[in-house]
Amino acid sequence: MHVLDNLAARGWRCADLTLRSLARHLQGQVIEKITGPLGLKAHSSTNEEKHNFVLKTPKGSRDFHPRQMAIREKVFGTIVNCFKRHGAQTIDTPVFELKETLTEKYGEEYKLIYNLEDQGGELLSLRYDLTVPFARYLVMNKITNFKCYHIGKVYRRDHPSIRRGRYREFYQCDFDIAGKYDPMIPDAECMKIVHEILTELQLGDFLIKISWEDVKNEMVGENGLAPEAADQIGAYVRLNGGISLIEQLLQDPRLSQNKLALEGLEDIKMLFRYLRLFGVTDNVFIDLSLARGLDYYTGVIYEAVLLPNQGEMQFQQQNDHAEELLNVGSVAGGGRYDELVGMFDAKDRKVPCVGLSIGIERIFAVMEQKAEISEEKIRTTDTQILVAAAQKNFLEERMKLISDLWSAGIKAEMLYKKDPKLLSQLHYCEETGIPLVAIVGEQELNDGVVKLRIVSTREEINVPRGNLIEEIKKRSS
């Protein structure tokens, strides 16, 4: 049938219109009339207007650039891998919670909570940490035994310090064990996990400090002692040789008459015996000066801090800000919070919990600085090969080839030009770190081969079309 006859039957004008509009839009040309407020805005807005509008991210927040994302993926990969190695499940909770869910959980820090505008309906706040949503989750789902990790962004209207990796929007990365268990076993595993993660991330030497806040309070609080004395006590229970020290205390007649003291010593002894079985004591010690920020901790608390290494020392000498840069403080922390879950439970049922939180933003900051110092080149894509042509009119051959590579699971790119210059294609590889180039051309096509170029050595070999995928996989592994 002759289509235009039918079109004519329905009016030529409309068909003509159709095709003209079609032409304009498929060409992606700027068109006179764009429907909708966006279109209007795009044409009404003058440069002056735009100049008044400062283009930025909100204070204390940031975009992650591809290079930072590459580091972030690597770090999260290591951490999640460790959490899974310890048999954790994972959950996710909303970025906002009912305002009342967060009420009276953070003491004075409630001032730092972001509230959403009352636009009708529920009053909402952005989550301040992942621990309160986790407790809310346990009670809502009547869970009394749970080993889980929880990674997400949290929000605090705090004074940001970008250099030190302190932001208003930042990731938290938590691992928690909920349930009634025999003492110190889950607590020891949490510290083991912190130890594994910091070791695997190769952040350099670190210390895990352990304390229990109320002791500190009783000793240096109102009716307590002078801080010097407290620190002295701390010095006695340092854990380099800590267990022998505890033995010594246990054998002391004056101590052995104090039941609670004995139990306490037995518990420390137990914790460190477990840590030793896990191969984690060399860099763990008790430090009474330690204090965690939040109120919900009820038992042992701990914090991991990095020790600057040789290279960083040198970096510090060379850079004014380096000291501040590298002094990132604690990179992990956690402790026992046996009361929090009960607060959400109408029947006050307690679910004892112990957890840890990885100071992921600080770790990002350290990793970025390390990359900066070592000037290591970080790739932001995994592309294995660029499909290129040396002659004109080979776009379709490139498309056929790249489609085959994609089907075989090969990570491949091509330039979005009909006839790109070979030089610009090779330059793209240099720029983005693509190690291989597959070059198609008249001669190769006739010979049934593809010219494979190794970017680093500039070596070129002809590979039979049928062996190409195998060859790429071999050279990529």
Next chain:
Amino acid sequence: MHVLDNLAARGWRCADLTLRSLARHLQGQVIEKITGPLGLKAHSSTNEEKHNFVLKTPKGSRDFHPRQMAIREKVFGTIVNCFKRHGAQTIDTPVFELKETLTEKYGEEYKLIYNLEDQGGELLSLRYDLTVPFARYLVMNKITNFKCYHIGKVYRRDHPSIRRGRYREFYQCDFDIAGKYDPMIPDAECMKIVHEILTELQLGDFLIKISWEDVKNEMVGENGLAPEAADQIGAYVRLNGGISLIEQLLQDPRLSQNKLALEGLEDIKMLFRYLRLFGVTDNVFIDLSLARGLDYYTGVIYEAVLLPNQGEMQFQQQNDHAEELLNVGSVAGGGRYDELVGMFDAKDRKVPCVGLSIGIERIFAVMEQKAEISEEKIRTTDTQILVAAAQKNFLEERMKLISDLWSAGIKAEMLYKKDPKLLSQLHYCEETGIPLVAIVGEQELNDGVVKLRIVSTREEINVPRGNLIEEIKKRSS
């Protein structure tokens, strides 16, 4: 030296206090006095108070349970893998933006934007999509060529429909190609990516509909035609055999006199030639009835919809709500937006963009329903082996062994009890799907072996301690 002499020298009372407090806290017992508002709340709040406080997530939001997270990880894994196969970098932007960044980008839908409360400082809104932040990112960083994916949560104060996977907090999952390139090449790759992802996720048959909104507007808008006529036009350019149809039109003398019409036809021809080279035409067709929600599209737009399959048909017959359940509408969409970036640029510099967005929440919904239908058992952990004991007093041996397994990268768990019953340990494996158990005991210890139990077959073999890791890896692969 005798420690208590030194302690005494600094006052016995304090040492005593230390240890008593220590004992209380390390035992994780409920203590009389908890410092900070949390502690006070925990004791002041009565059951009545708690009953008045409804424990829930905000309207239109939800927690992801471990089972859902397992599905989510699988889906994201497939998608990200595909994006990387096409050489994309990735970025992340904050969950909130300056309010004015979102102003006048969404037409009437601006009403659905969540604003943050004015607590002093900048006025902020939660991001409504990832496309506007992406455009803001390009201009802020003066980027004119970029191939990138962007995955994050976005927020819309819309009427939620949980059943159909429509939430107020939901993930978006975008892939965008920015830059001036030869026509249709990046556009074709975006459709190729949608095709690959929907195929790999095995969601069943799907269609990719293509349209260009302004054509529709001109034809059925004010001075346009009746919808019937428009649909008729649509009928002519259906793409089952579409290219031959275009050839036919091109040869028509009356058309060949219309330059724009010719260009338009050449462009469609080009797009579908490229799609054919990518092996993507069988389920792609033009549908003038298609309309994307947002205003910023300027060229070709497209949308992918699932077609219910046999199993789901049956499911529908058996379940009242199934039809609604399975009618998830579009699962991917995108198009060209050449104007948006210019809106942020003071000098009005245009950066042509084409992109796609995967309707990830709808895909989660479909996957969860499929799992429900097939009743497949989804594991929420990857644990390879449980380290167990058959006798009492083997906690420390279990800890030593599990520590070695963790060091070797084996995913291993143990129960947090001193002397758990063997039965409860085996039950835990059945429950959580752990395939192997390593049992330590007196006899095994003396023989230098570990008893390895295969949970599914209940087969038990003694493995020399030195071969255990190798054996586990062999049986886990």
